[in-house]
Amino acid sequence: MFVIVHSWLCVFFLTALGSQxxxxxxxxxxxxxxxxxxxxxxxxxxxxxxxxxxxxxxxxGAIVCAVKWDRRLHTPMYIFLGNFAFLEIWYVSSTxxxxxxxxxxxxxxxxxxxxxxxxxxxxxxxxTECFFxxxxxxxxxxxxxxxxxxPSIMTGKFxxxxxxxxxxxxxxxxxxxxxxxxxxxxxxxxxxxHFVCDPGPLFALVCVPAPSTELLCYTFNSMIIFGPxxxxxxxxxxVLRAVLRVPSGAGRTKAFSTxxxxxxxxxxxxxxxxxxxxxxxxxxxAGMHKxxxxxxxxxxxxxxxxxxxxRNKDMKDAIKKVLALATSRN
Numbered sequence: 001m002f003v004i005v006h007s008w009l010c011v012f013f014l015t016a017l018g019s020q021x022x023x024x025x026x027x028x029x030x031x032x033x034x035x036x037x038x039x040x041x042x043x044x045x046x047x048x049x050x051x052x053x054x055x056x057x058x059x060x061g062a063i064v065c066a067v068k069w070d071r072r073l074h075t076p077m078y079i080f081l082g083n084f085a086f087l088e089i090w091y092v093s094s095t096x097x098x099x100x101x102x103x104x105x106x107x108x109x110x111x112x113x114x115x116x117x118x119x120x121x122x123x124x125x126x127x128t129e130c131f132f133x134x135x136x137x138x139x140x141x142x143x144x145x146x147x148x149x150x151p152s153i154m155t156g157k158f159x160x161x162x163x164x165x166x167x168x169x170x171x172x173x174x175x176x177x178x179x180x181x182x183x184x185x186x187x188x189x190x191x192x193x194h195f196v197c198d199p200g201p202l203f204a205l206v207c208v209p210a211p212s213t214e215l216l217c218y219t220f221n222s223m224i225i226f227g228p229x230x231x232x233x234x235x236x237x238x239v240l241r242a243v244l245r246v247p248s249g250a251g252r253t254k255a256f257s258t259x260x261x262x263x264x265x266x267x268x269x270x271x272x273x274x275x276x277x278x279x280x281x282x283x284x285x286a287g288m289h290k291x292x293x294x295x296x297x298x299x300x301x302x303x304x305x306x307x308x309x310x311r312n313k314d315m316k317d318a319i320k321k322v323l324a325l326a327t328s329r330n
Contacts, residue, residue, distance in 0.1 A: 027186040027205075029109045034102045034195040035290065046103045052298050053096045059305030060085040066318035073318055076154045077143070080136045081308060081315075083163050087132060088301040091125040094118065095297050099195045112186075115197040120178050122196060122297070126273075127224050128170025133266055134228035135162050137235040140259050145242045173224060177217050184210050194290060196297070225273055232266055261308050268303065272296035 035045045067073045067082030098118060102108050110118070142150045181199065187207040194201045199221075203214050239259060272295050309315045 027112060027188060027190045029111050029190065030115050030197070030205075031108050031191045032102050032110055032195055032197075033191060033193045034099070034108060036287075042103055046100060049096060049103070049294075049298060050100060052302055053092060053100070056092050056298070056302040056305075057089060059302065059309075060088045062319045062322050063305050063308065063315070064089075065322045066315065069322065070318040072314060076139055076159045077136075078315070079159055080132065080139060080163070083166075084129070084132050084136065085305060087125065087128055088304055091122075091129060092298060092301045094121045094125055095196050099298075102195060110197070112182075115192075115202075116178055116182050119181075119197040119199070119202075120174055123174050123178075124171045126296075127173050128166055129269065130224060130228040131166040131169055133262070133269065134231040134235075135166055136262055137232040137266070140262060141235040141239055144239050144259075177220055180213050181217065184208075184213065194293070196293060198289070198293065200289065225270065229266075229270055236263065261312065264307050265300075265304050268300050269296060272300070 035042070063085035064082050067078050067085075073079075073082075095118065098110070102110075139154060142154055146153070181202060184203075185207045186202075186205055189205065192198075192201040192205070199217055203210070236259065272292050276289065276292050276296075309319050
């Protein structure tokens with residue numbers, strides 16, 4: 001289903017954006033400036049980002065394999081975690097490979113259609129991540145606050161429904177905002193002081209100011225960010241209240257340990273997102289935008305498998321088995 005939706009949306013956007021290239025704007029490509037610096041500095045950026053990318057693929061791939069192959073992890077909490085790790089692989093791959101090519105490129109160009117396709121998949125996968133974090137918080141709420149009803153509520157069928165809803169909702173949220181932005185007149189200059197196609201730099205290149213479209217997009221971004229965030233906050237407020245009522249100190253420690261990894265990931269991801277997209281008039285310099293974007297697009301996906309595996313004994317043991325199996329085969 002995911003592959004079918006992915007293919008259909010690619011065709012839709014390429015057709016829509018191709019027609020836009022002929023009738024509405026004059027820019028046919030953009031120049032992504034990326035990171036400043038020459039020679040050794042560019043080599044340092046390339047090497048560092050490549051290592052981050054490979055480690056992210058390895059870490060999240062290990063989690064996916066561990067959840068698939070270890071039958072002890074065939075529970076809703078780990079199934080959500082496995083899907084989340086799979087999502088992180090796609091999320092980091094939507095920007096980092098092009099970022100690496102851009103560092104090595106002399107022209108640093110990206111076509112109009114490719115720019116908006118990257119924009120779409122980067123934001124759709126990020127939105128899907130918001131929904132997954134919300135669903136994972138809901139799962140922890142049911143497990144801790146309603147343990148007796150948990151098996152009857154979080155059934156395998158309901159788990160699949162939630163996973164499909166996260167993927168589909170994430171990919172169906174952004175077509176309208178992106179088509180609206182693509183219809184704005186881009187008649188030059190075409191230089192984006194960033195390493196990804198981001199709405200802020202794109203709005204700065206529009207020939208005619210479009211405050212209504214800009215306000216609509218930032219309002220939409222705020223809703224996408226704050227909706228799941230408030231859901232997570234509500235879930236963990238109820239969890240905290242339930243945990244504080246547990247008479248056993250060991251029970252409270254176990255409950256906090258179970259939720260601590262997820263809360264750490266939520267804090268890292270939402271903290272950087274809110275700094276970037278909630279306040280359109282924040283006035284952060286381009287360099288700060290690049291650093292923040294690099295954190296939530298490349299660094300956070302690397303930290304997630306570390307956070308989850310280091311704080312969870314079952315996951316740690318399963319990943320060790322996966323890595324040992326992979327090493328023995330090689």
